[in-house]
Amino acid sequence: MLVRLLWEPLPESWPVAEAPRPAGLRGMIAWARKVAEGLPQHDDLERRVRRAAIQAIVREAFQQTVAEQDSEHRGPAEFADAWKVRLAALLAQTSVEITGWGEITIAELDINLGWSLHAAASRARAETIARAAATPSRLRGADDGSTSSFDFSIAADGAGSLGRVQYATCEPCCIGLLRKISFSPEWHCCGLGTLALRELETRHPALTWYTTGQYAHARGFYDRYRDGSSSPWTASQHPCPHF
Numbered sequence: 001m002l003v004r005l006l007w008e009p010l011p012e013s014w015p016v017a018e019a020p021r022p023a024g025l026r027g028m029i030a031w032a033r034k035v036a037e038g039l040p041q042h043d044d045l046e047r048r049v050r051r052a053a054i055q056a057i058v059r060e061a062f063q064q065t066v067a068e069q070d071s072e073h074r075g076p077a078e079f080a081d082a083w084k085v086r087l088a089a090l091l092a093q094t095s096v097e098i099t100g101w102g103e104i105t106i107a108e109l110d111i112n113l114g115w116s117l118h119a120a121a122s123r124a125r126a127e128t129i130a131r132a133a134a135t136p137s138r139l140r141g142a143d144d145g146s147t148s149s150f151d152f153s154i155a156a157d158g159a160g161s162l163g164r165v166q167y168a169t170c171e172p173c174c175i176g177l178l179r180k181i182s183f184s185p186e187w188h189c190c191g192l193g194t195l196a197l198r199e200l201e202t203r204h205p206a207l208t209w210y211t212t213g214q215y216a217h218a219r220g221f222y223d224r225y226r227d228g229s230s231s232p233w234t235a236s237q238h239p240c241p242h243f
């Protein structure tokens, strides 16, 4: 949904068609009439270009906010606010230079559409985060006699995979080793890393968990997580001789 709103051509009827459908046949007929009235009677190319231009600006503000995540580490609500500030700053200019578009004159745009798009896309992002769940673990191979490698995704219906978790287990030593956890930048700081670690502990409750070289880049994350876990989640000890 987030991708659809920011990257795919907006339906001509948007945002009308996004309104919730009323229950009951009578309500449905009235709703369908209203949607039909909102549809353009002719193909208005100029209007479509303007709609795509405001969408490009909302997307630009989104990408600027995503680019700050490595230093700002904003949670979902804070991210939505920062995105709004970025969008306001772009719309306050006379014209904006967007890659692939050249110069866009702000006065020619439907500013309200931009704000509707920001609100809907923010909501879609929050809903995706709320619906995110781990897919079943897949066995990737038995590494030797004792260790096995697995992976799973953190995914949300409609949004596909948000990230991937690769790990290995050693049953004889009761050790779990998180090898790699990777989310694309737009899903950083959304609590999905915590979700992934909890999932590992739930799926393999008998294991004590460690992590690898990624530890150094995400020290704060593991420091916070360790407080609520019985596992060390460090990279400082060699967990068992089989890895």
Ligand SMILES: [Zn+2]
Residues within 6 Å of the ligand: 146, 170, 171, 172, 173, 174, 175, 240, 241, 242, 243
């Ligand atoms: Zn072992």
